[in-house]
Amino acid sequence: xxxxxxxxxxxxxxxxxxxxxQTEVVLSATSSAKLVLAMTTPKxxxxxxxxxxxxxxxxxxxxxxETGVIAMLxxxxxxxxxxxxxxxxxxxxxxxxxxxxxxxxGDLQMEASALDTAAEKGVFxxxxxANRIVPLRYLAHYLADDLVGRLTGEKGVASSRIVFxxxxxxxxxxxxxxxxxxxxxxxxxxxxxxxxxxTLATDGRLAYVTYKGGAPEIWGQRKKDGPHEKLYPVxxxxxxxxxxxxxxxxxxxxxxxxxxxGNSDIMVLDLSSLRARRLTDSNGINTxxxxxxxxxxxxxxxxxxxxxxxxxxQDDGSNLRRLTGEGLYNASPAWSPNGAMLAYVSRFExxxxxxxxxxxxxxxxxxxxxxxxxxSPAWSPxERRLVFTSNRFGSSQLFTTDLSGRQILRLMELAGCQxxxxxxxx
Amino acid sequence: xxYGTYLVPAAIVITLGSLACKPPKTAEQIxxxxxxxxxxxxxxxxDGKARTTNPYLADKDNPHKMQGWNDGWDAAKAEKEAADxxxxxxxxxxxxxxxxxxxxxxxxxxEAARKAAEAEKAAAFKKAADAALLTIHFDFDxxxxxEKDRAIxxxxxxFMKAFPVAKVEVEGHCDERGTNEYNLxxxxxxxxxxxxxxKTLGVDEARFTxxxxxxxxxxxxxxxxxxxxxxxxGEFKLK
Numbered sequence: 210x211x212x213x214x215x216x217x218x219x220x221x222x223x224x225x226x227x228x229x230x231q232t233e234v235v236l237s238a239t240s241s242a243k244l245v246l247a248m249t250t251p252k253x254x255x256x257x258x259x260x261x262x263x264x265x266x267x268x269x270x271x272x273x274x275e276t277g278v279i280a281m282l283x284x285x286x287x288x289x290x291x292x293x294x295x296x297x298x299x300x301x302x303x304x305x306x307x308x309x310x311x312x313x314x315g316d317l318q319m320e321a322s323a324l325d326t327a328a329e330k331g332v333f334x335x336x337x338x339a340n341r342i343v344p345l346r347y348l349a350h351y352l353a354d355d356l357v358g359r360l361t362g363e364k365g366v367a368s369s370r371i372v373f374x375x376x377x378x379x380x381x382x383x384x385x386x387x388x389x390x391x392x393x394x395x396x397x398x399x400x401x402x403x404x405x406x407x408t409l410a411t412d413g414r415l416a417y418v419t420y421k422g423g424a425p426e427i428w429g430q431r432k433k434d435g436p437h438e439k440l441y442p443v444x445x446x447x448x449x450x451x452x453x454x455x456x457x458x459x460x461x462x463x464x465x466x467x468x469x470x471g472n473s474d475i476m477v478l479d480l481s482s483l484r485a486r487r488l489t490d491s492n493g494i495n496t497x498x499x500x501x502x503x504x505x506x507x508x509x510x511x512x513x514x515x516x517x518x519x520x521x522x523q524d525d526g527s528n529l530r531r532l533t534g535e536g537l538y539n540a541s542p543a544w545s546p547n548g549a550m551l552a553y554v555s556r557f558e559x560x561x562x563x564x565x566x567x568x569x570x571x572x573x574x575x576x577x578x579x580x581x582x583x584x585s586p587a588w589s590p591x592e593r594r595l596v597f598t599s600n601r602f603g604s605s606q607l608f609t610t611d612l613s614g615r616q617i618l619r620l621m622e623l624a625g626c627q628x629x630x631x632x633x634x635x
Numbered sequence: 636x637x638y639g640t641y642l643v644p645a646a647i648v649i650t651l652g653s654l655a656c657k658p659p660k661t662a663e664q665i666x667x668x669x670x671x672x673x674x675x676x677x678x679x680x681x682d683g684k685a686r687t688t689n690p691y692l693a694d695k696d697n698p699h700k701m702q703g704w705n706d707g708w709d710a711a712k713a714e715k716e717a718a719d720x721x722x723x724x725x726x727x728x729x730x731x732x733x734x735x736x737x738x739x740x741x742x743x744x745x746e747a748a749r750k751a752a753e754a755e756k757a758a759a760f761k762k763a764a765d766a767a768l769l770t771i772h773f774d775f776d777x778x779x780x781x782e783k784d785r786a787i788x789x790x791x792x793x794f795m796k797a798f799p800v801a802k803v804e805v806e807g808h809c810d811e812r813g814t815n816e817y818n819l820x821x822x823x824x825x826x827x828x829x830x831x832x833x834k835t836l837g838v839d840e841a842r843f844t845x846x847x848x849x850x851x852x853x854x855x856x857x858x859x860x861x862x863x864x865x866x867x868x869g870e871f872k873l874k
Contacts, residue, residue, distance in 0.1 A: 380852055403851055406816065424846060449823040449847045452816045465820065469845055471778060471827030473820040494820040510817055516776060517817055538776070541814040554814060561812070584814060600858065627815055 244360055246273060246323075247282035247301030249289045255311030256345070264345040265309065271390065272353035272367035275618065277593050277611055278360055297326035303333075307352070315341030319348045323356065333359050346392065351635070357591075366591045368634040372397065372407050372415070373607060376625035384417055387607075388634070391621035398437065406452050409632045410459035416440060418450055425450040427464055431480065443483050449473060452497055456504045456524075463498040463507060475509050477524065488526035500524075501544050508532065508542040508551055519553050519566075532566060533573070539564075543595075545588050552576070552586040552595055563597055565612060576614040583608075587631050596620065596629040669703035676707025680715070760798055767794030768803065768871040771829060772864060776813070778824040780832050788829065791871055792836035805829050806870040807847040808854075810863035815849060822847030829869045844874060 253261045273279045287295040296304045308320040316339065323333035335355060337348055350368035357365030369389045376382045384398040384407045398404050403420040416429025427441040427450055440462065441447060449467025456463065460480055467473040472491040475498045489495040497510040505524050510517050517540045519533040533539035538556035545551065551566045563576040563586050577583040581601040588595060594609045604624040610617045672691060679688060686708050691701035768791060771784035780788065795801055807822030826845035834840045855862035
């Protein structure tokens, strides 16, 4: 009790200090108003104009346009040296100035500052240093993320990454990673067999299921940047294994184990003791576990009442309750990073669409609408978008959508993709 | 005349003396005579004469001839015995080799026959497996065994009983609709349903393994029911 009080007292002391360091948040995260931002041509040294235009300006504009909180001023732009008043009259609320320098050794420096055109005062100023292995486009991502952070209080996701499964040849699937803007595709596994269900811990550790030994096994990284090794079964055969999901603290792994009677159960593996605990009671299909952000509840899909429906329970299996009410096929729950929403897929008239269930309202909202099948929703780290797979342009590709379902963007033109997961890059 | 009186008897004495005591033989002569006697002895053996027929046995003056003759006879005998032995040995070796060849041929023939029998058995096994291990199908989001697939499962049970060494993996598959993870669980349920049915037909379930591939290994890729119904399946593979 005294310790508890001390902690509260410390928090009370620290909180105003922290708040004082932060600058005032301009837009609330829920506000639908967009800030209009204009950008002068970057002043570049050691970089040619074409490179800057393609790998910085275009990237930054696209990043900011996709934030959902910033609108780029595109037309009737004043000249670069025009006074703030001219920019204000053209419609810009903020004016962004950037200076890029590439040193002889290839290192990059960026000085960025933003001016409030009405108040004619600086609202943002930051210098970025990056060594030569960092691509120029990443500086654009970092700047976009910090501008969003300045504006909303939560950093943007332009520098985030998406990890997903892709078929490389019939019967062979591997795990890949791509930057949020569709650039920088990297293959993460080379098992030469079915490799499925990637999950990323907040520190970037990967886990997944692979059939490389014939029967499925859960593989992953015990340490950050460590080698990929078998995590489960510890010994012997494990039967059907799917859906590993790191707990928010990265110490436990929820997964699904099937038995020879056709049941599948939600299990939780403690990574330090290597002890696995069964949370569901072998009464049909229980699968697709996902943690709430606190790590004390799990959502999952079960057919215990007939068709697949989404259920919630505590992390010890207690307090089980059904979440989804309407529809005969609701599956693939994904708990939002702040814990207030659950995305899932629902089958209606033969098509699968994305829905978001708002826990506070106890109501579900449809996000995509029946053009074609949409599956496997995963939240962006800032909770503003969902990444998902869809066959709207043919064989299963990756898309992102805002929560209104109006701004659907194709991540890249790559077929045969599934099971996307979204994680911050820095 | 007086000289003649002495000279003539002296000459006679010398002549007679020289006739009576022959001069001693040289080493070369002895060697030649020994060799001649050796050759005679060897010839005598070849002619089948006994060692006791040595003509020099009584020739006390020439023991080297007796010895040479005996040596010749002995050498010829030894030579003949060696030749005889070599011939015997060779014959034995030839016989042994012939026997070994015959045995090898027999073994090869037996092996070939065994292999042929095995191949025939394997071919029969494979033929029976191919005939029996047919694919069964399921309805959307269902894992119940369909009426029309019961004959297939009975055929699989009969095959397992006819070939007690057979081990089979039951694969559960799904169509592309629905989530990857849910379909993996559904595939497991389908494989388990097939296994449970086979168990009721009296086959030891320990002879089966089950695996689910969910919707990860479709055999038909188009988005239409004609394709989906092919993909919602249970396959049976020899392990």
